[in-house]
Amino acid sequence: MTTPQHPGDNPDRDPPRYPSPPPYEPLAPAPREQGPxxxxxxxxxxxxLALLLCPxxxxxxxxxxxxxxxKKGEKFGKWxxxxxxxxxxxxxxxxLIVYNR
Known part of the structure; x- marks a missing residue:
């Protein structure tokens, strides 16, 4: 029986070359203040005003x-x-209709 030539060839004896990082919990987003x-x-x-005065x-x-x-997260912003x-x-x-008479 031959012994492995490189340190990572025998997974039973050798520790992994690059250990995996410890698991971290993801950061929670900061709560937004609910104002008007x-x-x-x-x-x-x-x-x-665009409809009535100056579009x-x-x-x-x-x-x-x-x-x-x-983008701020207000409910009706898109609408x-x-x-x-x-x-x-x-x-x-x-x-155009009003001023072209």
């Missing part, structure tokens, strides 16, 4: 506020961004 949905409210106001200014602002609210985009398009159409 400020960005969602600002985005909704911008959507209404070029308030439409993109509402989209940005809705996106930021969605405010969509509503602002729709209000932007409808506001442009209404303004």
């Amino acid at each position: 949905p400020t960005l969602t409210i600002i985005g909704a106001v911008c959507a209404v 070029i200014l308030f439409g993109p602002a509402g989209i940005v506020f809705g996106y930021l609210a969605h 405010v961004a969509v509503a602002s985009a729709v209000a932007l398009v409808l506001g442009l159409i209404v303004s």
Whole structure:
């Protein structure tokens, strides 16, 4: 019987070359404070103003506020961004109809 030439050839006698790291528990995400949905409210106001007053200014602002609210974790942030985009398009159409008479 021959003995192994290299230290890792006999798994019964030799310790593993690279021991596995000890298991760690994953870090829990930090809890977020539940405050008022400020960005969602600002985005909704911008959507209404885009429909009624100045769609070029308030439409993109509402989209940005809705996106930021969605990234922050607010419940209706995504829908405010969509509503602002729709209000932007409808506001442009209404303004073209009103000013081209």
